[in-house]
Amino acid sequence: MINFEWYRTFKTIYECDSISEASKKLFMTQPGVSKQLSALESRIRKKLFVRTARKTIPTEYGKFLYTQISAPIIALEKAETYFTKNEKKRYPNIVIGCSYDYYRLELSEMLPKLDMAVTLNFGTSNELVKSLENETIDILMGINKYTMYPHSFTKLNTEKLVLVASNDIIIPNQLFEKPFDTKELEKWMNYQNWFAFDNELPFVNMFWRQHFNKRSQIMAKIVFPSFLDIINTMKIMNGLCIIPLSICQNALSNKEIKIAIPNLDIVENKIYCSNKSNSQNLYEIRLFKEKMNIPL
Template sequence: MINPVWLRSFCTLVEVGHFTRTAERLHMTQSGVSQHVRKLEQHLERSLLIRQGKRFTLTDAGSRLYREASAIVESLSDLERRIGADPLHDGVVRIMSPGSVGLKLYPHLLELQRRHPKLVMDYRFAPNADVERAIADYRVDVGIMTSPSSLDEVGIKPVGEEPLLLVTPKNMSEPRWEQLMELGFVDHPDGAHHAGLLLGANYPEFHHSNQFPLAGFSNQISLILQPVSMGLGFTVLPAYAVEAFPARELVQTHRLSKPASETLLLCFRRNQPVANRVRTVIEAMREGLGLGAGDSH
């Protein structure tokens, strides 16, 4: 295989037409340029130049090589520029978070993409364990979790709090324990955890969400409140999920006397440089959560 550095020296020499000026342009010595040309000739077993002091003319083989090689050298130079570039608004950014905060952030990030169409959002909803694993395995650029990471590879930084809300059918104004027991619990993947945080702080009778009759289950964040809106049960959800429900007028949210919330944790691959496009998205995520600008890690 031909050494591309030799090709670059040869093509530059042909374009400049002078060994000394070629050496200056490439920040080399004149003997270095001559050596690259000789190595090319030895490799190809063809004379490429007819030397005339510090000037030269091309042989037929030299002319053919220049026609073919100039496009290759330009392509390699363009590749170097593209790889070395670190644009703010160009490229795919892979994001993963639990569904509730995702419902809040995804429309905000799509607006960012609308302004910068080359900045493409790849947004996945997933539970904390999947977010953590995806960050560790380099499958995601940045994520949001609501629990600390157990993996050394994953760094975290608090970026906000999301309140938990008790949500009942519209006709329930002050939810008593007996009413909740009669209604039953609409469960979801984080249902036991959320109920434990909020109901455990406000109802002495509460021990576990299994105490309630099961009124339904959904793993789709946008559908969990559907049965609640139909009077079929109650649930506990983060505030962003409640805000995103299109029929909010059919449910009643309750902020109990002892509030409970989840800490939102920005998560990233520890000790990995952050690309500028990812920094752009992180700042947009902070804005979407109502926070000011901050460092990206």
Template sequence: MINIDWLQTYCTLIETGHFTRTAEKLAMTQPGVSQQIRKLEHYYQKTLLQREGKSFTLTEAGNQVYLQAQQTLAQLNQLELSLKQDDPHAGLCRIASPGSVGLKLYPNLLDLQAKYPDLVFDYKFAPNASIEQMLADRQLDLGFITRPSTLSELATQAFAEEALVLVTPARYNNASWQDLLDLGYVDHPDGAHHSQLLLSANYPEFEQTSQFKLRGFSNQISLILEPIAMGLGFTVLPAHAVAAFAKPELIAASHLANPVSETIYLVQRRYHRLASRFKLVTDNMQQCLVQKQPD
């Protein structure tokens, strides 16, 4: 009878690509990981890994074992869940998203918790790469990112769209290119990416954000628009972040002639069956995100 721990260790090793990281994730020693892989190879009487220094590649047999092991572990996980009480209105939900999406979703999830007090939300604001890593490390149940996942152990699906918005001080509604040059630019961690998408589609003169005088930088989603409200520059942000700003009368949020949106992707661990409460939570979040965005 195959040892399930060996299969779990093997799958983790393939997904991380590194013996040391596998040991850290499974709270094992690196020799312990190597020993379990050798036992698995002895059990199947096949070489599963072609070792190349500190790296490795899968043999044909190794790939077959990996694919079957994933299915076996997923089936065991599903069995374990089905044997436990699975209340659709109770339990912990660990979710993460970039800041703008979180500003829209988190208040809505609190409303859901008020309706079902036994639901508990652990909500983190984080960049795409950190969300992927937390999911891979089993620190999250669901994540939202603004690009397809790059990790093979995660499954990604398009979930919603979020418009990008040019934000200027209120007196600069329908800002011209010269207005933007005069104002200068307030940057944020995704600023160059968002500006490239939106400004290049609407201002023929735009090449890169370095064309503008830098007027400031903030990595706090709730503070990025403060200098804009004070007349100190302009920026480009996703619509949900703009809609959450507490002083909308001090800014002008312009949806330009050529609209540009980012796709929001839902990401979770591949082959992992979530508890029934996540159907309620996911439906609630999708309804929240597909509501008409503010003009």
């Protein structure tokens, strides 16, 4: 296989009529230029120049080769120059992973601040953590802290999780009393339809641990890609769901759904921004955090 640089060297020698002048133009040593020319002549088995005391004269085959390769090399050099210039003008780019709900309610309002090219990947927490590990995303927004090393975590905020119900669900009167029987509450909840964002039910299990000191045994009837889809479904189909208050606040205010048990203690969930500490794109990650006012 012929090295492209051999052709570029040959073209430069041809145009300069001198190996010494060509070496200056190519920022190479004369022995280096001579070595590349010898390699090309050896590969094509043709003599390309005759050297005299003053100049390097092309052979007839050298003239023929020059007419064949000069235009393609000029085109490649123009493309290289164009790319190099535009590389300096290009925005830094970053790939962000988050849930669709987090993008809609939080991130979309922040994006106008960015002077960067952004690619968004949506998914569940587990899917996005795997994407971060595989380096198909650079930074992960709006998730729980997880055990992974070496990763950097920055707390974004603490969200409130609330148990919401469809308006037509009848809730037993004794569950409105305080204190109420937690066994009766768990029994009643186990018989309801449940909607969820993730089959692993992270919010449901947080709720169960806080109120019943154990992991839940329920199974989601329908798993949705977005909490906003859950809210829309709860308008036409009875069920329960544990949702961040920020996501369902408008639906509660408009009485499209309701808080199931008003006197329940609210579950709090800390959410983070995370990235790999050894990421190849730490410059872009740092720039993103600075523009978003996220502590470094």
